[in-house]
Amino acid sequence: MESIATSTVQSTTVDFLPLLGTDYVEFYVGNAKQAAHFYKTAFGFQSLAYAGPETGVKDRASYAVRQNKLTFVFTTALRTDNPIADHVYKHGDGVKVLALKVKDATDAWKQTTERGGKSYMKPQRLTDEFGEVVISGIHTYGDTVHLFIERENYSGAFLPGYRKWESHYNPTDTGLLYVDHCVGNVGWNQMNPWVKFYEDVMGFKNILSFDDNDISTEYSALMSKVMSNGNGFVKFPINEPAEGKKKSQVEEYLDFYNGEGCQHVALATNDIVKTVTDLQNRGVEFLKVPTTYYDDLLDRVGHIDEDLNPLRELGILVDRDDEGYLLQIFTKPVEDRPTLFFEIIQRKGAKSFGKGNFKALFEAIEREQSDRGNL
Ligand code: FE2
Numbered sequence: 047m048e049s050i051a052t053s054t055v056q057s058t059t060v061d062f063l064p065l066l067g068t069d070y071v072e073f074y075v076g077n078a079k080q081a082a083h084f085y086k087t088a089f090g091f092q093s094l095a096y097a098g099p100e101t102g103v104k105d106r107a108s109y110a111v112r113q114n115k116l117t118f119v120f121t122t123a124l125r126t127d128n129p130i131a132d133h134v135y136k137h138g139d140g141v142k143v144l145a146l147k148v149k150d151a152t153d154a155w156k157q158t159t160e161r162g163g164k165s166y167m168k169p170q171r172l173t174d175e176f177g178e179v180v181i182s183g184i185h186t187y188g189d190t191v192h193l194f195i196e197r198e199n200y201s202g203a204f205l206p207g208y209r210k211w212e213s214h215y216n217p218t219d220t221g222l223l224y225v226d227h228c229v230g231n232v233g234w235n236q237m238n239p240w241v242k243f244y245e246d247v248m249g250f251k252n253i254l255s256f257d258d259n260d261i262s263t264e265y266s267a268l269m270s271k272v273m274s275n276g277n278g279f280v281k282f283p284i285n286e287p288a289e290g291k292k293k294s295q296v297e298e299y300l301d302f303y304n305g306e307g308c309q310h311v312a313l314a315t316n317d318i319v320k321t322v323t324d325l326q327n328r329g330v331e332f333l334k335v336p337t338t339y340y341d342d343l344l345d346r347v348g349h350i351d352e353d354l355n356p357l358r359e360l361g362i363l364v365d366r367d368d369e370g371y372l373l374q375i376f377t378k379p380v381e382d383r384p385t386l387f388f389e390i391i392q393r394k395g396a397k398s399f400g401k402g403n404f405k406a407l408f409e410a411i412e413r414e415q416s417d418r419g420n421l
Contacts, residue, residue, distance in 0.1 A: 061249055061275075061276035061277070062157045062249050063148075063154055063157055063158060063248050063249045063275070064148065064149065064276070064277070065146050065147065065148060065275045065276075065277070065279055065280050066146075066147040066148060066149065066279065067115070067146070067147050067224070067225075067279040067280065068144070068145070068146060068147070068224070068225040068228075068279075068280060069117065069145040069146055069147040069193075069195040069197070070110070070117035070118065070119055070143070070145045070195075071117070071118055071119070071141060071143065071144060071145070071225065071228070071311060072108075072118075072119040072120075072121060072141070072142050072143035072145065073118065073119065073120050073121070073139060073140065073141055073142065074121055074122070074130050074133045074134055074137075074139070074140065074142040075120050075121070075122055075134065075139040076122060076134050076138075076139060077122055078107050078108060078109050078120040078121055078122035079107070079109065079122075081109070081120040081122075081139070082109035082111055082120050085111055085118055085120070086111060086213075086215065086216075086217055087217055087328060087329075088325070088328045088329055088330050089113070089220060089222065089325065089328075089330065090113055090217055090218060090219040090220035090221075090222065090324070090325075090328075091111035091112060091113045091116070091118060091219075092111060092112055092113060092216055092219070093109075093111060093211040093212065093213040093215075093216065094110040094111055094112040094117065094203055094204055094210075094211055095109075095110040095202075095203040095204035095205070095208035095209065095210055095211050096108070096109055096110070096208060096209055096211040097205075097207050097208040097209070098124075099124070100209075101207060101208065101209050102207070103207055104124070105123065105124055105125060105128050105130070106121055106122065106123055106124055106128070106130055107121070107122055107124060108120065108121040108122075108208070109121075109211065110203075110204045110205075110208060110211070113219050113220070113222050113223075114219070114222065114223045114224065115223060115224040116222055116223065116224055116225060116313065117204070119143075119204075121142070122134070133189060136189070136304045136305070137189065137303050137304055137305070137307060137385070138302070138303070138381055138382075138383040138385060139380075139381045139383075139385075139386070140303060140307055140308065140381075140385060140386050141190060141228075141307065141308035141311070141386060142189070142190065142191065143183075143190075143191055143192075143193050144186070144190065144191075144192050144193075144228055144282075144308070145192070145193040145194075145195050146192055146193070146194055146195065146280060147195050147197070148194045148195065148196055149196065149198065150180075150196060151169055151180040151181055151182045151194040151195060151196035152169040152180060152182065152196075154182060154194035154196075155167075155168065155169050155182035155183070155184070155194060158184050158247050158248060159184065161246055161247045162243075162246060162247050163184035163185070163243075163247040163248070164184060164185040165182075165183075165184060165185075166183040166184050166185050166191045166192075166193075167181060167182055167183035167191075167193065168182060169181070169182040170182070172205065172206035172207065173206055174202060174206040174207075175202075176200055176201045176202030176206070177199045177200040177201055177202065178199050178200060178206070179195065179196065179197045179199075179200045179205055179206060180195075180196040181193055181194065181195055181196070181205075182194045184247070186230070186240075186243070187230050187232050187236075187240055187284075187306040187307070188230075188232075188303075188305045188306030188307045189305070189307070190230070190306070190307055190308060192248075217328075220315075220321050220324040220325055220328070221315045221316065221317055221320055221321040221324070222313045222314070222315055222321065222390070223313070223314045223315060223316065224313075224314050225311060225312070225313065225314075226281070226312040226313065226314040226389075226391050226393070227272075227281035227282065227283060227311075227312045227399070228281075228282055228308055228310075228311050228312070229270075229282070229283045229284075229285060229308065229309045229310050229311075229312075230282060230283070230284050230285070230306065230307070230308055230309065231285050231286075231296045231299045231300060231303075231306060231307060231308075231309040232284055232285065232286050232306045233286065233287075233300060233305075233306055234286060234287060235286065236286055236306070237269055237270070237271055237284050237285070237286035238271075240284045241271050241273060241284060244273040244282060244284075245273075248275070249275070249276065250273040250274055250275050250276075250280075250282070251273070251274055251276075252271050252272070252273055253272050253273070253274045253281075254271070254272040254283075254398065254399065255270070255271045255272075256269060256270040256271075256401065256404070257269050257288075258288035258289075258290075260401060260404065261288075261404045261408065262288070262290060262408075263290075263405060263408050263409050263412060264291070265290055265291050265292040265412055265421065266287075266288075266290035266291070266292050266293060266294040266295065266408070266412065266421075267287070267288035267289065267290040267294060268285050268286065268287055268288050268294050268295065268296045268408075269285070269286050269288050270283050270284065270285045270286075271283065271284050272284075272399065278397075283399065285309060287300070292412075292421050293415070293420060293421055295408065295411050295412065295415060296309075298384055298415055298418075298420045298421075299384065299385055301420075302383040302384050302385055303383065303385045307385070307386075308386060309385075309386065309387070310376070310386065310387050310388060310389050311386075311388055311389070312374075312388070312389035312390075312391050313388060313389065313390055313391070314391055314392070314393070315390060315391070315392050316392065317392070318362055318373045318374075318375070318390060318391075318392035319352060319356045319357070319360065319362070321390060322360045322362060322375055322390055323356075323360065325377075325390070326360065330377055331377060331378040332360075332361055332375050332376065332377055332378065333361070333375070333376045333377070333378060333407065333410045333411065333414070334361045334410060335361060335363065335403075335406045335407065335409075335410050336406075337358060339363070339406050340354060340357070340358045343357075343364060346366075346402065347364050347365065347366040347371055347402070348366060348371075350364060350371060350373075350394075351394070352373070357373070360375065361375055362374070362375045363375060363400060363403040363406070363407065364403075365396065365398070365400040365401065365402040365403050366396060366402070367396045367397065367398040367401075369395045369396055369397055370393070370394050370395015370396040371394050371395065371396050372391060372392065372393045372394065372396040372398070372400060373391070373392045373394070374389055374390065374391045374392075374400050374403065375389070375390050376388070376389050376390075376407065377389075377390075378414065384414075384415070384418060384420065
């Protein structure tokens with residue numbers, strides 16, 4: 047059984063930033079039309095809403111897609127002289143916005159900026175015939191931002207400025223349900239300052255910590271701390287590289303993303319075997335661990351409900367903590383740069399992040415890193 051440094055989240059103080067969950071994740075990309083098509087085809091998202099010149103937005107095109115409680119937005123610049131174009135030039139395709147649903151976006155902005163958060167967007171009221179949305183935002187690591195979305199009085203498809211996107215092409219969903227957590231990669235010695243940011247500015251708690259003894263292979267290492275908001279709906283692990291014999295995977299990310307940014311978004315499912323079978327059939331590529339991983343798996347994690355064979359065939363990993371177990375698998379990066387990837391996760395009681403899989407997983411990542419000549 048693994049030993050994890052856990053600090054209990056105390057709810058004795060009032061949560062000054064109550065969050066209702068993740069509202070959406072927005073990606074700045076080189077070609078939003080094609081990105082939206084990829085996420086519909088490969089991941090099973092449905093067309094939701096569109097904004098662009100036809101809806102009065104002149105500098106960009108945005109496509110919102112949805113699957114259950116997951117909403118992704120793909121945005122591209124229409125001209126060169128534009129901060130979205132600058133973002134894509136610097137980082138490649140990546141996550142720009144981690145948007146959080148709140149009851150009061152004005153208060154969220156006030157509370158966080160008073161505590162030292164750097165404003166990205168003052169509270170603004172957007173209206174159309176479907177009602178009103180209030181949006182505000184602050185900066186976080188790198189060029190990434192958090193937007194606070196207040197949408198109780200809105201009944202439109204997505205946001206004012208967007209129109210409903212009806213498509214004749216509607217691939218079936220793959221059982222992806224909601225964002226489980228989003229991981230940020232930050233620079234050398236920057237993990238603790240960002241932990242402090244989430245504590246001080248957003249009222250999060252550090253619920254788990256991993257040092258380089260937990261997360262190291264023969265070659266490289268990283269450190270990680272998991273930050274959670276008061277109700278546990280929003281979890282942001284923060285990674286930084288650690289010294290090893292060779293280049294850490296976090297360093298490779300920082301090199302190719304040109305700075306700090308979102309490393310992976312974990313998507314929850316209630317049936318990981320079905321979801322991953324479906325994703326693989328649609329062309330999504332996953333990291334593979336050696337099949338020897340499965341030889342002593344049940345000795346390590348004890349009884350699990352699933353048959354071992356499909357897990358072995360698909361490459362799904364299993365880990366157990368004091369509260370239950372979890373099943374997880376990681377895609378390869380979804381761009382040509384070795385930057386953003388996705389995790390598919392099914393929790394069966396476990397609230398942790400798969401520490402028992404770190405070594406096998408990071409060795410798999412390093413084989414890929416070595417193939418790219420970056421280890
Ligand atoms: Fe993860």
